[in-house]
Amino acid sequence: MKYLVVHIRKEIKKNLFDYLLLFTAGVLFLISLNIFKGERLLEFIILLIFISFYIIWGIYHHIIEDSLHLKTVVEYILIAFTLMFLLKIIILPG
Numbered sequence: 001m002k003y004l005v006v007h008i009r010k011e012i013k014k015n016l017f018d019y020l021l022l023f024t025a026g027v028l029f030l031i032s033l034n035i036f037k038g039e040r041l042l043e044f045i046i047l048l049i050f051i052s053f054y055i056i057w058g059i060y061h062h063i064i065e066d067s068l069h070l071k072t073v074v075e076y077i078l079i080a081f082t083l084m085f086l087l088k089i090i091i092l093p094g
Contacts, residue, residue, distance in 0.1 A: 018061050025053050047087055051080040 012019055029050040036042045058076035062068040 015061065015064075018057070018064070022054075022057055025050065025057070044088070047084055051084050054080050054083075 029046065032046045033043055036046065055073075055076050059068065059073060062072050
């Protein structure tokens, strides 16, 4: 467990801008969902924008790290669509 914490701290220090960008986008996503609560189409469009951003961010992050592989891209896409499915079904029913 200690190794994991040390690794995460090193990763954040090394890529602070990347993680701040992702965190900021996540916060803006949540704020936007709260602002447009009840507007189903707008909520879905905001969700699609965030999902697209997440996939592009993941590809960018791994290009900078020089560790981009097809498997990694597929992983980001699957995580993004799982998130979209869960948010659409559980949090944004309609």
